[in-house]
Amino acid sequence: MQSDWYDIMRQYTTRLVRICSVSPDKGELLVAEEVLRLLRADGLESIYTANGLDPLPDDPTGRQNAYAFLRGSSPRTVVLLGHIDTVDTTDFGPLEPWALDPEGLATRQDALAELAPGLAEDLAAHPGDWMFGRGSIDMKSGVAVTIAVMRHLAEMAREGRLPLSVVLLATPDEENESAGVLQAVRFLLHLREQYGLEYLGAINTDYTTARYPGDQHRYIYTGTIGKLLPSFLVVGHASHVGDPFDGVDANLLAAELIRDLSMNDELCDVVRGQSTLPPVTLHATDLKTSYDVQLPFAAYFYLNVLTFSTAPRKLLKRLRRRAKATLKRTLKRIDKSERRWILTSGDKARLERLKARSGVVLTYSELHAEVEQRLGQEHIAAELSAAWESMPAGLDARERCLHLVRHLWTLSGKRGPAIVIYYSPPYYPHVAATPCLLHEVVAAVAAAHTELNLEVQEYYPFISDMSYLRLDPGMDMATLTANIPTWQEPNTTARSGRYSLPLVAIQELGLPVVNLGPYGRGAHQCGERVLMSYSFGTLPQLLYEVIERLTDSGSTKEFSYA
Ligand SMILES: [Zn+2]
Numbered sequence: 001m002q003s004d005w006y007d008i009m010r011q012y013t014t015r016l017v018r019i020c021s022v023s024p025d026k027g028e029l030l031v032a033e034e035v036l037r038l039l040r041a042d043g044l045e046s047i048y049t050a051n052g053l054d055p056l057p058d059d060p061t062g063r064q065n066a067y068a069f070l071r072g073s074s075p076r077t078v079v080l081l082g083h084i085d086t087v088d089t090t091d092f093g094p095l096e097p098w099a100l101d102p103e104g105l106a107t108r109q110d111a112l113a114e115l116a117p118g119l120a121e122d123l124a125a126h127p128g129d130w131m132f133g134r135g136s137i138d139m140k141s142g143v144a145v146t147i148a149v150m151r152h153l154a155e156m157a158r159e160g161r162l163p164l165s166v167v168l169l170a171t172p173d174e175e176n177e178s179a180g181v182l183q184a185v186r187f188l189l190h191l192r193e194q195y196g197l198e199y200l201g202a203i204n205t206d207y208t209t210a211r212y213p214g215d216q217h218r219y220i221y222t223g224t225i226g227k228l229l230p231s232f233l234v235v236g237h238a239s240h241v242g243d244p245f246d247g248v249d250a251n252l253l254a255a256e257l258i259r260d261l262s263m264n265d266e267l268c269d270v271v272r273g274q275s276t277l278p279p280v281t282l283h284a285t286d287l288k289t290s291y292d293v294q295l296p297f298a299a300y301f302y303l304n305v306l307t308f309s310t311a312p313r314k315l316l317k318r319l320r321r322r323a324k325a326t327l328k329r330t331l332k333r334i335d336k337s338e339r340r341w342i343l344t345s346g347d348k349a350r351l352e353r354l355k356a357r358s359g360v361v362l363t364y365s366e367l368h369a370e371v372e373q374r375l376g377q378e379h380i381a382a383e384l385s386a387a388w389e390s391m392p393a394g395l396d397a398r399e400r401c402l403h404l405v406r407h408l409w410t411l412s413g414k415r416g417p418a419i420v421i422y423y424s425p426p427y428y429p430h431v432a433a434t435p436c437l438l439h440e441v442v443a444a445v446a447a448a449h450t451e452l453n454l455e456v457q458e459y460y461p462f463i464s465d466m467s468y469l470r471l472d473p474g475m476d477m478a479t480l481t482a483n484i485p486t487w488q489e490p491n492t493t494a495r496s497g498r499y500s501l502p503l504v505a506i507q508e509l510g511l512p513v514v515n516l517g518p519y520g521r522g523a524h525q526c527g528e529r530v531l532m533s534y535s536f537g538t539l540p541q542l543l544y545e546v547i548e549r550l551t552d553s554g555s556t557k558e559f560s561y562a
Pocket residue numbers: 083138139174206207
């Protein structure tokens with residue numbers, strides 16, 4: 001396979017890695033400007049139909065997407081997408097001064113190998129073939145690929161031989177809240193309208209890596225994983241430790257729920273041979289703020305749930321059913337425990353006063369509806385609005401939701417034991433493969449290069465910007481948005497701290513996605529490294545071949561998966 005790309009790829013990647021662009025910060029804008037400089041160099045600027053920086057709306061640090069557009073002779077258009085931000089560099093420890101200096105790290109390989117698990121073995125397996133540094137694999141080498149290929153296509157356009165139209169977008173904020181790609185969605189809709197384009201899909205170039213030790217495959221993906229953050233307010237019943245059976249320990253209920261849900265493979269999505277990882281808690285606590293000798297009245301936790309096919313409504317239903325069963329079982333256990341304790345302690349008179357405990361499981365939207373019916377829509381809106389105003393500006397998005405749920409619970413006048421289930425931000429939709437020209441072409445290119453050990457899989461296994469390019473049909477967004485306490489529709493006056501996604505725009509855009517990215521190891525770790533032979537030599541050629549085949553394919557073909 002041709003590798004005329006190698007030197008230029010190495011140079012672009014180094015230049016991009018050298019600019020600090022930890023998200024969210026101003027450095028991301030510097031990378032966007034550098035991307036544009038590289039795209040425009042050697043007189044190519046005038047060749048693009050359009051190119052420039054597209055500002056993120058209301059962005060406190062003034063970040064912008066970099067874009068370039070080539071209108072070929074056909075309206076059929078492919079989108080090249082990459083993110084320009086990184087996670088921070090503190091994990092480099094003593095080597096942090098060289099975190100953005102691939103050569104500096106190369107001369108300190110041995111020190112780096114002491115910090116980075118698996119690095120020594122990789123150095124032995126591919127000597128001299130790794131580039132190190134924050135962003136090297138995630139994903140400045142990926143952005144470099146889109147630039148190198150775009151420049152090649154611009155040269156073709158200069159000679160009047162570019163049939164297909166192409167858009168390149170380099171976006172900030174992927175490691176944070178994906179504000180860059182969400183603006184890109186609006187930008188692409190606008191571009192489609194302005195130039196009458198027909199999108200074939202988006203090729204993202206985020207990193208790929210080995211799936212198990214010794215894995216020799218290079219992966220291409222035609223969809224992506226999603227993520228939901230179901231959250232639980234667990235209300236017990238307060239009492240003094242001197243009489244625990246007069247109350248219900250909220251931590252006990254939360255613990256039993258966590259035991260049922262966390263690391264439970266029954267909650268994995270298994271689709272066409274791929275499986276998500278099981279859920280885990282990302283945070284769990286009771287809601288006491290100081291020491292006292294009361295049973296904690298409430299606890300809360302949230303759960304990281306990865307999805308391939310489970311929509312928000314289905315997950316909520318499933319969690320509700322499990323929470324009901326757990327609550328019932330735990331309360332029954334407490335009832336039995338109390339009875340035994342009374343028999344041992346001899347307070348027989350108390351036996352007659354014994355009553356079976358019961359509790360309730362509600363979703364946020366159910367609780368909201370109940371309270372609304374009792375207090376009226378205006379009253380509850382005013383109450384929640386006041387609760388919103390009382391929150392400090394920088395409060396964590398999950399804590400904001402909790403604050404509103406607690407307030408609603410208090411308004412309800414209900415008593416525990418109870419479990420309120422709701423969703424906290426962020427939400428990343430999963431995207432399944434779609435029968436389409438882009439996916440057929442990717443499969444054909446992979447099949448044409450048996451020597452490369454390419455494997456096309458459906459779901460990209462890491463959270464990425466691709467989630468926001470398409471909503472699978474049948475996703476019920478009403479259940480999601482009704483159960484995120486801080487949700488606000490995009491077109492309403494923005495409250496600070498609100499959560500919002502342009503779901504309608506994403507649905508309108510509906511791009512099939514592909515991830516065709518560099519190969520490396522150790523993303524988000526100090527041993528982050530990109531394998532240069534594949535990523536700098538092979539990958540740009542593969543991307544180019546995909547575009548070439550898209551160009552050659554007819555537009556009237558029907559697509560279906562066998
Ligand atoms: Zn990435």
